[in-house]
Amino acid sequence: MVLFLVAETLRLLDLYKSLRDDPRNVTNKGILLKQHAREQLTSALNASFPREQPWTESQVAVKFKNLRSEYVELKWLSSQPGFHDDGVGLSEEWWKNVKRLRPKAHAFRGKLPWIFEPKMKAIVGTQEPKQDHSEAWTAVEEEAEVDNQQLLQSQLQPQEGESSKEVADVGELTAVSSGAEPSDEGVVAPVRKVPQKRPRESDSSKNSEERGVLRAQDDDSDYDRSLARSVEQSSVAAAGMARGFQDLTSMFQEEAARCRVLEQQVVRDTRELSFLVDQRHVLLAIANSLEHSTRATADMAKGYRELVSAFVRGKTDAERQKQPEVDASVQPVTT
Structure with a gap:
């Protein structure tokens, strides 16, 4: 998950508003930005807040989508009897009723006044998020999902590498021993039989102690x-x-x-x-x-x-x- 600080989010909304004011930058519904405008938005945001890993276009788009969804919840919340913009005077019973009627809106408890409301109101107005189903927006959401999947895969690759190494080691052992027939239990017989001496109890306990020490060192x-x-x-x-x-x-x-x-x-x-x-x-x-x-x-x-x-x-x-x-x-x- 990519976290945006308050200052970064406010800057995002300011940039979004300035781009949206140009009719050439918006889709037919008049809210979502076209491809070239989304690229400008992402570039300008990264220029305002230099980061080790710059935001991608899909991350910025998903952030705005989430803000629109939150704005809808806030509009519903503000329509409830007894609501106050600053959240003062809202009783425990009032919030319990909100949670019962609309659990997502209950997330605003302790977050009022919502700092992003004036800017979202200027951008979205009275329209709700899911009215615009343009292909461009759908593509950006799909890109965000792909980014998340790639991130998950990159985190799992080291573990997969270790597993593949173990498989490779087993493959080498099998290749060396391929000249012998396997036993009923499926154990590969060694090519060359070496007489084995029965280990003495003292040697066995010594080896166990050494293994225990090594294991403890590895854990440390x-x-x-x-x-x-x-x-x-x-x-x-x-x-x-x-x-x-x-x-x-x-x-x-x-x-x-x-x-x-x-x-x-x-x-x-x-x-x-x-x-x-x-x-x-x-x-x-x-x-x-x-x-x-x-x-x-x-x-x-x-x-x-x-x-x-x-x-x-x-x-x-x-x-x-x-x-x-x-x-x-x-x-x-x-x-």
Whole structure:
């Protein structure tokens, strides 16, 4: 799953709106973008937020499709008696009734006001997502499914490679032993019989101990590698979260400036009042997102510290375990 930060999603909608304003860029229904416009949208979004792996056209299209679906749920939610845009005053019983009537709409609990509503309203208006079934949109959805399948296959390839290697090893063994007839149990007889000595009990127990030590070492190595990967991934995630927080802060400052301008305009022209109300909703939603992001960043930092501490402890313990072996290998010099 590809996650879009709030700032990235707002930028996506701004770009979408600017492209949609040109009639040459939209399909017959007037909402979905044509192929060349979708390419421009994806390119502009990637230029606004450079990433290690740029978004694909299908990922951006699916994100917009999901936003349209959420907007429909919000419109239904807003039609319910007692609804408030900011979510204040909605009782537990009210939300239970929403969950009973329309479970998907219940996902908005704790997410009101919805920061994307004004921009989606400007793009979609009163139309619902699934009214436009153009071939271009269907093709993009199919591309998204193909991308997901390819990602899943790429994750499974290492495991398949290991399995094929095992099969190859068995094939080599069979090829070497193909000159002999198999027994009733299906075991390939060796070409050359070598007398086998019955292992002594002491040798057997020694071998078992050695195998146990090797297995424990392998387990420790796997754990260390897994922990190192987790530290690396957490570091990347923390950097991304910090970058998103900075973008969200910048966006809050921009929207606050717009709000001040509208407040001045309302003094001269009361027709701007509805725009000011929408702008304040956007500002409040960004403020809520900043609050959530602050808590999430603190939790991420705490988890990262614990992960690094575990990694350092593991390394220290490993060094201590190796130290007696080194000391034992050093023999005292006698004269």
